[in-house]
Amino acid sequence: MAESLDLHLEFDRGAGFPSRSLENALRDSIRTGRLRAGSRLPGSRSLATDLGLARGTVVQAYAQLVAEGWLVSAPGSGTQVADVRHDLPDSRRQPRPSTASEPVIELRPGIPDLGSFPRTAWATSVRRAMATASRGTLDYPEPTGLPVLRAELASYLARTRGVRCDPDAVAIAS
Known part of the structure; x- marks a missing residue:
């Protein structure tokens, strides 16, 4: 010693x-x-x-x-x-509780900064989309994907890749 x-x-x-x-x-x-x-x-x-x-x-x-x-x-x-x-020993040490004026910064990997999420803009967009959505939009889509998305993807492929295809030949999968 x-x-x-x-x-x-x-x-x-x-x-x-x-x-x-x-x-x-x-x-x-x-x-x-x-x-x-x-x-x-x-x-x-x-x-x-x-x-x-x-x-x-x-x-x-x-x-x-x-x-x-x-x-x-x-x-x-x-x-x-x-x-x-x-x-307290290290294993039981708890971070002190934050006050309302003190921002909490989460540093664990894979955790997004939820405090900076634009909640008001998101809620406004959701309200606007729901107000203008048709009944069919809220139903289950076709198994091959939404027709609007398939048409847009076919147009994109023709424009950027030179692939000519019909929207009915495009399938969207997870």
Whole structure:
């Protein structure tokens, strides 16, 4: 076990990568409240010397914790503990509820930004289309596709591909 004289960090060098062990030790110290928000951390050189680690190991651990939001770092200002909630473990940490004035940005892949969807324009278009739609438009279409769509597609193919075809020869399928 190595111990930091300034931070009183304990981590096991034999448990895997020293950088991960240092990250976990710092994260646990922040989570338990031993390192409070705004506390300045020693420079990477002095902490590396103190712990007997390579400076790159400490820099890597600091960078990972900055990326996770546990630490705040600015060039020339050193590294400080960020203001985070440390009462829940990572797996149970819930994002704080947003207020009406604070926009929520969804960053999960495959999720569209539903807040920017033009609801008013969409509803207006649907109302206009429904008001002018004939009864046959709302019924099931022909198995080969809507005649208007097949005619438009035949015209498009003739214009762009040089294919001459009758709309009755075009079939629309899923």
